[in-house]
Amino acid sequence: xxxKVGLVGLGEVAQLMHIPTLHxxxxxxxxxxxxxxxxxxxxxxxxxxxxxxxxxxxxxxxxDPEIDAVLILSPxxxxxxxxxxxxAAGKHVFIEKPACLTAADLETLVAAEAASNRVVxxxxxxxxxxxxxxxxxxxxxxxxxxxxxxxxxxxEGPWFFNQTDTVVTPNGxxxxxxxxxxxxxxxxxxxAMCGADAPAIVRRGYxxxxxxxxxxxxxxxxLLGSSPKRVIGAQLSQNGEQLTAMFxxxxxxxxxxxxxxxxxxFDAGIEVFxxxxxxxxxxxxxxLRNLPMTLEVQESTADSNLVRTLGxxxxxxxxxxxxxxxxSITKGAPNRTPPSDSKEDIELFSKILAVAKSTxxx
Ligand SMILES: NC(=O)c1ccc[n+]([C@@H]2O[C@H](COP(=O)([O-])OP(=O)(O)OC[C@H]3O[C@@H](n4cnc5c(N)ncnc54)[C@H](O)[C@@H]3O)[C@@H](O)[C@H]2O)c1
Numbered sequence: 001x002x003x004k005v006g007l008v009g010l011g012e013v014a015q016l017m018h019i020p021t022l023h024x025x026x027x028x029x030x031x032x033x034x035x036x037x038x039x040x041x042x043x044x045x046x047x048x049x050x051x052x053x054x055x056x057x058x059x060x061x062x063x064d065p066e067i068d069a070v071l072i073l074s075p076x077x078x079x080x081x082x083x084x085x086x087x088a089a090g091k092h093v094f095i096e097k098p099a100c101l102t103a104a105d106l107e108t109l110v111a112a113e114a115a116s117n118r119v120v121x122x123x124x125x126x127x128x129x130x131x132x133x134x135x136x137x138x139x140x141x142x143x144x145x146x147x148x149x150x151x152x153x154x155x156e157g158p159w160f161f162n163q164t165d166t167v168v169t170p171n172g173x174x175x176x177x178x179x180x181x182x183x184x185x186x187x188x189x190x191x192a193m194c195g196a197d198a199p200a201i202v203r204r205g206y207x208x209x210x211x212x213x214x215x216x217x218x219x220x221x222x223l224l225g226s227s228p229k230r231v232i233g234a235q236l237s238q239n240g241e242q243l244t245a246m247f248x249x250x251x252x253x254x255x256x257x258x259x260x261x262x263x264x265x266f267d268a269g270i271e272v273f274x275x276x277x278x279x280x281x282x283x284x285x286x287x288l289r290n291l292p293m294t295l296e297v298q299e300s301t302a303d304s305n306l307v308r309t310l311g312x313x314x315x316x317x318x319x320x321x322x323x324x325x326x327x328s329i330t331k332g333a334p335n336r337t338p339p340s341d342s343k344e345d346i347e348l349f350s351k352i353l354a355v356a357k358s359t360x361x362x
Contacts, residue, residue: 001028001330002027002028002029002030003028003029003030003068003069003092003326003329003330004029004030004032004033004066004067004068004069005022005029005030005031005032005033005067005068005069005070005071006032006033006034006035006053006055006061006062006064006067006069006070006071006091007019007031007033007034007035007070007071007073008035008036008058008061008070008071008072008073008074008082008086009035009036009072009073009074009075009078009096010034010035010036010038010041010042010045010073010168011036011041011073011167011169012157012161012167012287013073013096014045014071014073015045015165015167015168016161016165016167016287016289017286017287017289017316017318018071018073018318018322019031019045019049020289021289021316021318021319021322022322023049024319025319025322025323025326028322028323028326029322029326031049031051032051032053032066032067033051033053033054033055033061033064033066033067034046034051034053034054034055034061035054035055035056035057035058035060035061036170037170037174037175037178038169038170038171038173038174039056039173040168040170040171040173041168041169041170042054042056044168045168048168058074058082058085058086059085062085062086062088062089062091063089067091068091068092068329069091069092069093069094069119069325069329070086070091070092070093070094071094071095071096072086072093072094072095072096073096075182075186076098076100076101076186076210076211077101077182077185077186077189078182078185079095079096079098079099079100079101079105079109080099080100080105080106080108080109081105083095083099083109083112083120083339084108084109084112087112087113087116087118087120088112090118091118092118092119092120092325092329093118093119093120093121094121094123094322094325095120095121095122095123095339096122096123097122097123097124097214097215097218097342098122098210098211098214098342098345098346099122099339099342100339100342100346101186101189101190101193101210102189102192102193102346103193103343103346103347103350104192105189106339106342106343106346107343109339110338110339110340110343113338113339113340114340119325119328119329119335120335120338120339121321121324121325121328121335121337121338122337122338122339122341122342123321123337124214124215124218124219124321124337125286125317125318125320125321126215126216126218126219126283126317127218127219127222127321127336127337128317128320128321128324128336129281129283129293129313129317129320130293130311130313130315130317130320131281131293131294131295131310131311131313132219132222132223132281132317134281134295134310134311135223135270135272135279135281135295136222136223138279138295138297139223139224139272139279142272142274142277142279143274143275143276143277144251144252144274144275145224145249145251145252145272145273145274146252146273146274146275147252147253147254147272147273148220148224148249148252148253148254148255148270148271148272148273149254149255149270149271150216150217150219150220150254150255150256150257150269150270150271151216151256151257151258151267151268151269151270152212152213152215152216152257152258152259152267152268153257153258153259153265153267153268154212154259154260154265154266154267154268154285155260155261155262155263155264155265155266156260157285157286157287159262159264160266160285160287160288161287161288164288165287190203190206190207193206193349193350193353194206194353195357198357199360200239200240201236201237201239201240201360202236202240202353202356202357202360203240204239204240204241205236205240205243205353205356206240206349206353207240208240208241208243208258208260209243209349209352209353210349212258212260213243213256213258213349214345214349215268215283216256216258216268216270217256217345217348217349218337218341218342218344218345219270220254220256220270221344221345221348222336223270223272224249224254224272226249227344227347227348228247228248228249228254228348229247229248229249229250230247230248230351231245231246231247231248231348231351231352231354231355232246232247232248232253233245233246233355233359234246234352234353234355234356234359235356235359236356236359236360238259238260238261241258241259241260241261242258242259242260243256243257243258243352243356244256244257244258245352245355245356266283266284266285267282268282268283268284269281269282269283276299276300276301277297277298277299277300278296278297278298279295279296279297279298280295280296280298281293281294281295281296282294286317286318289316289318290314290315290316291314292311292312292313292314293311293312293313293314294309294310294311294312294313295309295310295311296308296309296310297309297310321337324336
């Protein structure tokens with residue numbers, strides 16, 4: 001079954017990932033309508049991809065009876081409200097991560113989804129990467145875990161995609177009142193989660209946590225089967241762009257390290273150890289599609305040491321998550337990343353933030 005899809009928000013992730021991916025999956029999706037608050041972005045993206053239906057508001061797109069599903073690709077602070085409006089209009093909804101910035105907004109979204117019979121999926125594409133799925137299978141016969149290392153040590157997307165693509169950005173044509181409203185909404189949400197008097201390092205730290213760390217922390221939870229029992233320690237530095245956190249998983253410890261800087265590399269991944277086994281997979285920048293990904297599994301005995309490499313896999317994680325969204329809608333396949341799943345992430349962010357704030361205070 002081919003689904004008619006509408007997009008809300010046509011920025012980097014829409015232009016670089018979702019639109020080309022929907023185009024590749026033409027047998028399953030028809031990109032039928034778009035909306036962006038920037039008229040110039042709306043016109044240029046719609047012209048480029050030959051999309052006829054261009055809506056001036058998200059509400060108008062949601063009211064289109066021909067649209068089956070929408071992708072919410074707008075800034076984080078608008079996700080909850082737009083997703084609820086789309087659900088109310090009877091649409092299936094895909095929301096880019098983070099589902100919401102605050103626990104309260106997420107709770108309302110979870111309730112709206114529960115009261116509907118629509119598929120609502122959060123875009124944690126790293127959890128759909130073939131190497132990640134293979135790692136989950138390997139862990140079924142791995143033996144007791146002894147240690148876990150998780151990391152995002154990266155520079156930001158433009159360094160990569162400026163070499164391969166052109167992204168159209170608003171040319172100063174977003175109405176000033178909308179910009180002010182959006183900023184005020186984001187500030188109120190940051191105040192609610194960080195505290196109105198939180199220093200800049202804590203605010204930036206929370207932005208990095210919801211923006212970047214959410215990928216790894218949700219993948220860690222999915223891979224290991226649960227959230228950590230406790231945050232042992234957490235420290236923010238570099239104006240909030242460096243976070244180191246240590247998690248208590250009862251019988252083992254997991255460590256997470258995050259750093260955003262200007263060194264051109266994307267070093268993200270997860271490594272899991274047992275007494276005689278190790279598995280490791282590494283994510284590359286999401287902004288270049290179809291980069292290869294491998295899973296390495298090492299097993300040592302008294303007289304042998306075997307390293308197996310699964311992959312390289314080239315199917316892009318963004319494609320697999322949209323295929324999963326389609327299967328959930330058309331075949332009732334399980335939805336692995338509903339908004340209720342994101343509650344555990346936001347709870348963990350809050351715990352990390354609390355420990356990091358107390359560390360700063362000390
Ligand atoms: N999965 C990933 O790896 C990944 C990567 C990048 C971004 N994202 C997520 O995707 C979302 C968008 O990020 P981006 O990098 O594309 O941002 P961006 O700033 O490049 O683009 C945002 C677009 O939304 C438009 N916009 C602003 N307010 C809007 C509103 N109220 N309604 C509709 N459109 C609005 C802007 O004009 C702009 O074109 C964010 O939630 C981000 O966290 C995910």
